[in-house]
Amino acid sequence: MSEERHYFPGNNTPLVFFSYYENILGQREANKIICVKGGPGSGKSTFLRRIGKHFASMGEPVDHLHCSADENSLDGVVLRRRKVALIDGTSPHVTDPVTPGAVDMIVNLGEYWNEEGIAENKDEIIDLSEETSRWYRIAYNYLNAAESVYRSLEEIYSDAAEKGEIYRLVAGIIEREYGRKDISFDTGRQKKFFASAITGDGVINYLPTLLGGMNRIYVINVPAGYSNSSFMEIIAEGAVYRGLDSEAFYCSMCPEGKPEHILIPQTGTAFITVNRYHDLEPWEIPCEEGKEQEVILLDMSDYMNKAYLEKNGELIETLNEEYDILLNKCIRNLARARDTHMTIEDMYAPNMNFTEISELAVQIEKELEKIPASSIIS
Numbered sequence: 001m002s003e004e005r006h007y008f009p010g011n012n013t014p015l016v017f018f019s020y021y022e023n024i025l026g027q028r029e030a031n032k033i034i035c036v037k038g039g040p041g042s043g044k045s046t047f048l049r050r051i052g053k054h055f056a057s058m059g060e061p062v063d064h065l066h067c068s069a070d071e072n073s074l075d076g077v078v079l080r081r082r083k084v085a086l087i088d089g090t091s092p093h094v095t096d097p098v099t100p101g102a103v104d105m106i107v108n109l110g111e112y113w114n115e116e117g118i119a120e121n122k123d124e125i126i127d128l129s130e131e132t133s134r135w136y137r138i139a140y141n142y143l144n145a146a147e148s149v150y151r152s153l154e155e156i157y158s159d160a161a162e163k164g165e166i167y168r169l170v171a172g173i174i175e176r177e178y179g180r181k182d183i184s185f186d187t188g189r190q191k192k193f194f195a196s197a198i199t200g201d202g203v204i205n206y207l208p209t210l211l212g213g214m215n216r217i218y219v220i221n222v223p224a225g226y227s228n229s230s231f232m233e234i235i236a237e238g239a240v241y242r243g244l245d246s247e248a249f250y251c252s253m254c255p256e257g258k259p260e261h262i263l264i265p266q267t268g269t270a271f272i273t274v275n276r277y278h279d280l281e282p283w284e285i286p287c288e289e290g291k292e293q294e295v296i297l298l299d300m301s302d303y304m305n306k307a308y309l310e311k312n313g314e315l316i317e318t319l320n321e322e323y324d325i326l327l328n329k330c331i332r333n334l335a336r337a338r339d340t341h342m343t344i345e346d347m348y349a350p351n352m353n354f355t356e357i358s359e360l361a362v363q364i365e366k367e368l369e370k371i372p373a374s375s376i377i378s
Helices: 044-057 115-119 122-160 163-178 229-241 306-311 313-351 354-369
Strands: 004-007 010-013 016-019 032-037 062-066 074-079 084-088 104-108 190-193 196-199 202-205 216-221 246-251 254-264 269-274 294-299
Touching (some): 044 062, 044 074, 190 229
Parallel strands (some): 216 269
Antiparallel strands (some): 010 016, 246 254
16 A cells, blocks of 8 residues: 555535544554644644654655545544554544543643633634534535435436446456455455545545555546446445455545445555546556556446437536536535634634644654554555
């Protein structure tokens, strides 16, 4: 697997903010989980980024968990060899210790602020917080409307799909990838995240960073709105029943029921979905120098009734246009929510003692270095 990966543990969806934070690192597999608390502008993201960069500079594999409210901010860092996670434990993804002392600890950056200075802006902070919430509500209303259009596209493509041909395709892949692997009583684990997110800057995609170290990559090209969830679920179940751990990365528009990408680190195999919102050319796939990598291209339009698609071509074009309009309105309001929140951050930042927070980060880095490194977690 690649040394540094980027993805989203939560996302803006038609179900409002949707969280897979519980998948970051389990209590039994973790050596340490640090819940970072603090207000907006208190330096949580900078604190996390600093520690992640420190261990990455030592050549260790690090996962950078991005915030869907502001993709330039981090909501977490995972040190994979040390089985350590540092997580922003504040709203909307509140994370509290489950096994305090044994696994979990709290770092409270609120201990490093000037409360009197912050309190001077009390009314304005409350007003801006309410305004931020209002922009999010508007954004999610547009995203809900976009979902209705998305479902209409999904229905058309489902009716056009040559399901028998698709199942034969999947059966062949299952035979190739799992044919020599026995069913295991010790089932594999699956973690769930998002490779891309709907943000105030548009749809941000970190998929290429996840593919380093993959030996065989199936690139499945689909039209936006086409659901290949059945395809992906069969692939994922095949791995689980053969004792292989996997990572499933879900669709923003269907965060519970539509895996878009499946990674199986133990076999170095990846199945990824590309469309006009998260495209990927074969030459953009990272490949380790001197290592062979097989890229298999599959175009799902080859498994659709072209006459049916042509008959509904005008409707498909109209639905895509309407979907883009609604999605872009959602994005504009997410940007307004982000910008309003950043105004709140500007009121906190002057009241923070960032020098002492930096000293705390150095102290924690030294403590985490004492935790022995082990094999990379999946």
